[in-house]
Amino acid sequence: MFAWKLASVLLLACALIFHQPVTGGGPCNDYQKQEILRMCDPLKSTPIFTPARDGLCCKAVRRVPVRDMLCIAQLLSPLERAKYSAVKICSFKDACDWTQNHQGDVRNNHDLN
Numbered sequence: 001m002f003a004w005k006l007a008s009v010l011l012l013a014c015a016l017i018f019h020q021p022v023t024g025g026g027p028c029n030d031y032q033k034q035e036i037l038r039m040c041d042p043l044k045s046t047p048i049f050t051p052a053r054d055g056l057c058c059k060a061v062r063r064v065p066v067r068d069m070l071c072i073a074q075l076l077s078p079l080e081r082a083k084y085s086a087v088k089i090c091s092f093k094d095a096c097d098w099t100q101n102h103q104g105d106v107r108n109n110h111d112l113n
Helices: 002-018 030-040 056-062 069-074 078-083 086-095
Strands: none
Touching (some): 030 056, 030 069, 030 086, 056 086, 069 086
């Protein structure tokens, strides 16, 4: 009886971990992921950096709805996860935010023009 319960728990855990519902399109897609990887180059082997807000990396980040970098990180294949840093990818959301300066202070509205 214990083996049956253990198998049920493992099956439930796998279903919860690997569940990806088909909703007809999520907040991000593979094309956007490829653009982030190409323009931002978030390799694990390179130091953490802050991309220029008007650079190609941040332009690619802002093309993702609500700059959802967690969505981009979740699209990484196992080989890409070995090569690229999900932490760096997720950090691009705040780094490319026009409403904050690099120290995290909110800008005045006239600074955005």
